[in-house]
Amino acid sequence: MDLSQPPLPRIDGARLWSRLMSMAEIGARTDGGVDRQALSAEDRAAMARLIGWGESIGLLPSFDTAGNLFLTLPGASEGATVLIGSHLDSQPTGGRFDGVFGVLAAFEVLETLHDRGIVPPRPITLVAWMNEEGGRFAPGMMGSEVFSGHRRLTQIGAVTDAAGVSVATELERLAEAFPGVPRIAPGFPLHAYIEPHIEQADHLEREALVIGAVTGIQxxxxxxxxxxxxxxxxxxxxxxxxxxxxxxxxxxxxxxxxxxxxxxxxxxxxxxxxxxxxxxxxxxxxxxxxxxxxxxxxxxxxxxxxxxxxxxxxxxxxxxxxxxxxxxxxPANTFSPALRRAILRSAAARGLPATELLSAAGHDARHMAPLAPSAMIFIPCRGGLSHHPEEWAEPAHVAAGAQVLLDTCLHAASATRDKGDLS
CATH class of the missing domain: 3.30.70.360 (Alpha-Beta Plaits)
Structure with missing residues (x-):
């Protein structure tokens, strides 16, 4: 997609920042951080807030039986969706950006398209993965692993936290908390996957860069x-x-x-x-x-x-x-070169300094890469500090990441996989 003809819509950075600060109220710590561990009451409250925001603009919510939350904006045609997002859960001493930035950047994309009356060529779906962090139930990335077939639902269901509470028990509580939200089986056809995230390192900050097109995950x-x-x-x-x-x-x-x-x-x-x-x-x-x-x-x-x-x-x-x-x-993986190029084109068109870089930290995108062309968009975090109450991303960088996500998402939605447009 040509990013200059016609111009693509602009996201609302102030609105996105306001939603980030609103979500940080759920599980807020006295030191400015966040404690919103997987499948906790705080995690459910965050899901409820997100679902409420989505329902106000007509987004269709659903859960799969692994506890992954989806909000879908229908497209001009049915079929495989472009999946965008990250996770809502945090470490016990977490910050206000890790994971949740990706979810709310994805929400801002859907809200911008809704506000402009833009119907994408295919569905675009927001995902909030269950238990990426693994702080309460180890190991993490449970939701994306079940979705991708790396683990069985019965395997993760048997895992318990330090108090002896099982994932299966908390998944039952999740279902009880949202009786009106449809439940689906884990896994459905993907056209592409794009995950925005703070870098959790300081390469972008040190080089005065704003956008990172991630080459892969170690x-x-x-x-x-x-x-x-x-x-x-x-x-x-x-x-x-x-x-x-x-x-x-x-x-x-x-x-x-x-x-x-x-x-x-x-x-x-x-x-x-x-x-x-x-x-x-x-x-x-x-x-x-x-x-x-x-x-x-x-x-x-x-x-x-x-x-x-x-x-x-x-x-x-x-x-x-x-x-x-x-x-x-x-195992280490690589992301779609075509989507990486689209991220860099968007950054250039928006006047955002950008580069390609490897992710040293693990992310749910690792498990999507074998299923569909996948990519990650990094923005800087101050001092590379993450999983900490002082974790911080600048409002301008948050907005920039969401803007590049929107541009790349629309490119992916209009691309044809069988012609290699996303390879």
Whole structure:
């Protein structure tokens, strides 16, 4: 689509910003951040607000049985839709932009088209994915994984939070909260997928750029490691007889770090969520359980390093026993070159400095890429800070991202896949 002949409609940046600040009231923290975890009462309240805004302009809401929320603007013809959006849930100490910017930028696109009386060539559907963050129910991206067939609904339903509440229970509560909203099966034909998001890094900010056309997402593996020793009295058990899980953890952590660093400077290795049992001051600990997050842009390096980490853990744990349980195996992916070009054309036409860049963080778009031509649009976030109450995006950048989304969305809706227009 020629972005200069005729001119495409402009979004309302002030309206979008107002909706972002309104949504930030739901789950607001005293430090300025947001706690709106997946399938919580706050998450349901955010969905209700979004549905209400959509109903005021005639958008058709629906949920799938995995808890993904959709708002659809009908097109001139039926068939595969252009899907746009992100997620509403946050980390427990999250900010006001991660995920929700993408959802509300998508809403602004639909509202702009509605206000201008523009009927797109095909349907355009907003999505708010269920549990992208994984803060309450791990691992994250549950909704997009079920939609794309990567996981079964029964698998995610059995997952529980720290209080023992299951995803299945919360999905039932979600259905009860919205009895009038239709339920559909996960997965339907997609013409294209576009997800706007804050960068969660500082490349755009450092280079004074406004728009990032994302080339792909680096691969990610996560593991849960359990080190099993033997509980004993801290005052009576001789040192030489101890099977101390914390001491084993210290050895294993160092060994895994050394193994990861062999992969070179692009590797990302993190140990998090460490649990010690029993967590008592005068007891030799019997169990340490922790999570590993491993990322790299190349799948071969990621696979090789994952095997090296498993071997390092088992070798360094003795006399404890190490059990390594894989949790997530998400290969690196690339996004549609044609959609990336459309993003860059839009940015140029709007006078917005732009570039292509890789996403180091994971996103639901990873799971859409095998289903349809997919893309991500990044805007800067201050200092690259995300998953934090001080997370911030400038109003002008928020508006710019939504504008490029609108331009790219209309290009995708008018493009023909069988002619390679979106490849």
């Amino acid at each position: 691969g990610k593996k996560t593991y849960e490691v359990t080190l099993s020793g033997r509980e004993a009295h801290a005052g009576t058990e001789p040192m030489e007889r101890r099977v101390d899980a914390v001491q084993a953890f210290a050895r294993v952590a160092l060994a895994m770090q050394e193994a990861a660093l062999q992969a070179g400077p692009d590797i990302r290795f993190t140990i998090g969520r460490v649990e010690v049992l029993p967590n008592a001051p005068s007891v030799v600990p019997a169990t340490v359980r922790f999570r590993i997050d491993l990322r790299h842009p190349r799948n071969d390096v990621l696979d090789r390093t994952g095997l090296a980490l498993e071997a390092a853990a088992r070798a360094a744990a003795a006399p404890c026993i190490a059990e390594v349980q894989p949790m997530v195996d998400a």
